[in-house]
Amino acid sequence: MIDKDFWKDKKVFITGHSGFKGSWLCLWLNSLGAKVTGFSLNPPTNPNLFKLCHIDQYTKTIIGDIRNIKSLHSALMDANPHIVIHMAAQPLVKASYQDPIETYETNVMGTVNLFEATRDVAKRKKNIKAVINVTSDKCYENREWHWGYRENDPMGGYDPYSNSKACSELITACYRNSYFNPEDYQKHGVAAASARSGNVIGGGDWASDRLVPDCIRSLLKGDEIKIRNPHAIRPWQHVLEALGGYIILAQHLYLQGAKYAEGWNFGPKTEDARSVEWIVANICKKWGAEASFKIISDQDKHEAQYLKLDCSKAHFRLGWQPKWELEQAIDKVIEWTRAYQASKDVKEVCLKQIAEYESGD
Secondary structure (H helix, E strand, O other), rough: OOOOHHHHEEEEEEEEOOHHHHHHHHHHHOOOOOOOEEEEEEOOOOHHHHHHHHHHOEEEEOOOOOHHHHHHHHHHHHOOOOEEEEEEOOOOOHHHHHHHHHHHHHHHHHHHHHHHHHHHHHHHHOOOOEEEEEEOHHEOOOOOOOOOOOOOOOEEOOOOOHHHHHHHHHHHHHHHHHOHHHHHHHOOOOOOEEEOEEEEEEOOOOOOOHHHHHHHHHHHHHEEEEEEEOOOOEEEEEEHHHHHHHHHHHHHHHHHHHOOOEEEEEEEHHHEEHHHHHHHHHHHHHOOOOOOOOOOOOOOOOOEEEEOOOOHHHHHHOOOOOOOOOOHHHHHHHHHHHHHHHHOOHHHHHHHHHHHHHOOO
16 A cells, blocks of 8 residues: 655656656655656647646656756756656657657667666665656557466567567666666665556546547547547556556565566456447546547557456555546546536646545545
């Protein structure tokens, strides 16, 4: 479980904090009393959760590119954190087809830069105890089978995005073996892990070419939702499920070091691996009678049809369990979006949902 006393005054360095997941994580860690420094490009969309929640007012924010190792190193040195959470990435499959070079530069060399900066700062200041590289469920070699991928299954990736995340996983393993080896933990004192979540949904996501944000945009405009790949099955989960996993993993890494320096899956319950059409139909039902959708043909680029995660290791060793069923997660998205539509304070909605998640409501 999340230990609020643990996080009080902990210094946390987050890359990619201006993005959708990063913004939710900043809100959560600040509510726990952590001192957060963020390093990121400007928010990738307009509108965006980062500005709506005024995150830069209570999170030290450094605008920078993880492809620039000098600025990343300088920011990490100044922050001198206890915990590093690496979330900066080019996160979209379709964008990776359009610009594979940027995808690999960001997701592969950006990860190398993060670990190089961490290695040097940890050696000089000896404050960093835990590093988590957030990758993706798509890092696995997808064989379209009907059981969940386990942490020791082969890395792969058909498209540039998925493949770049597999590369990022291999980089994490390399740095863990070469510089942060668990057997030498008493010498270096740094525990390095990776975290692989499912397809996260939540209020405040406006990414392009992503199912739920595309649905929300259409609903707010009063347009019919158009979907491709209606039968594709993904491990859908609310963003707080994944972030809760990262937070619990960070606690274990900090307190018990090398014992947890591994790769970890944080996905939904088996029954919440649902098809694209099921997701959209339920969003429309919960939105109201004015919502509708149609299926369009789009076979231009390959996308995996079936993907599930086996999270047994996180259940048994970390005590992490998903709390919200998928229908409840969709309810939270609709609640957030209706508040945004009504020009309410969405930061308060976020904090309310975080509190509900913590209490199990």
